Amino acid sequence: MAFQFVDNGGSDGVRTLEEKERRQIRSHVMKGRNLHKRIRRGKCHQQKCPSRDVAIQFPSISNEEHCLLLSSLIPGRVGDEWACFQFAFELKPYMRHAVFNFLNGLSDIIYPMQVCLQHDSTADIWFRYSLVEPAYLHCLLALSMSMMGTLSVGAWHRPEALFHLGETLRLANEKLQRDLLSDPLFAVIVSLAIADSCRGNYDRALVHLNGLQGMLDHVGGFSYLNDKPSLQSKILRFDVDFSVRTGSLPRFYYDGTEFSTAGVSFNRQPSPRPDFQSTFNYLYTFTVELERKSSGSGDLHPLSFHATVIYIYYRLLIIPPSHGLPEALRLASLAFMTTWFGYGYCVSYTLLGAQLKEALVVLDDKDFENCPSLMWTLFIGAISVFKDGDIHQLSRKFVYALKSLGLQRWTDTLQYLKQFPWVTRLHGKATFEVWGEIMTSHWN
8 A cells, every 4th residue: 555645755745754863863863872882993793783673773962951841840759650551662751841841741732621621641642652653652762852952843853863763754654554454653743743833844745635535435434433533533633734724625524513413525615504603603612601600610521622712713614705894803703713732832813813914904994983893803813813914904903893883991992892603711811801902002
């Protein structure tokens, strides 16, 4: 079964490591092999050839990076918690620390505690895959190393990340060539696709998306994932996120709010298509229920939360673009959807930000008069997809919208914002900061 999208050296050049990167990997591997060895000069000393069964040698890590890892906030019981787990291959201490930081940081982002029940990353299927599949564990290490010391999506420039990326591609390609399409292999491909999409490598991400669809076709379609909701959720979440980033239609369609009962299909648009008003009302009702929770902590099961978010995403994405106020509200609703995930993540939605700004710029100032929906649109764009310069460019419209509604206090502004999709625990602080900037720098 030929799937070239993870070919580690194919003729199409996709995902092929450059010679400079290969030299870095070989250099670090040799540093690991020669560690603590004495250099002998003069006579050649005969040495035994290592056995073919010798454990794989990982690249060493610099002292500075090692200190960075050790200085991370790792609970003292990490060793005890993980002592009972046997990974797909042996991990060095700094690798375990990197994976622990990455999984827990990622869990906090995609399962926001303000909305979801507390989530144990070691009970997650993604952690379990790392115990049984070497390709996935290498993939997890590549992602962990590239994001070491931060929760931002870094480049594949670290030698350690490049090494594990190379092993991921090699092992995944071997399995694909032998038609061994296991669940962890699906997880490898979608993880690489998400990483490339977040880095702005959309061509590579598209190749992975095509590969995922080919793999699903090979195993009988999306029904293969019906009893695998976590894996299904990740693939669908990537599909809608990729559509938002690139402006393309989603590859799949998801119709429902529970993975166990929803219908999922390839390239199928519902007939009739959902209208914007009913979709917007559904989003508003969902956020109202969350806003009513006064405890400050969420109580939604993570899968239920993701199912609802994905369902709303698909409805918004398949509504045909329009113009004027309706289009500005549709784009702002998509921008609002990006705020569920990614707070603290250095990811951007450049295309959506530009589209929303353009939809607002073409509107006359009078359109913002006594129009709370446009005021909501401005603030949502500011906390999600606008760049710093966009807020300055739209500052006059911010001021006009606030003045026309007689809003000079934050508490009054907040009451208007709550008439639309809004969760104070998620959006309040960031919006207050934007409001403060408008009032101090542009109010006159």
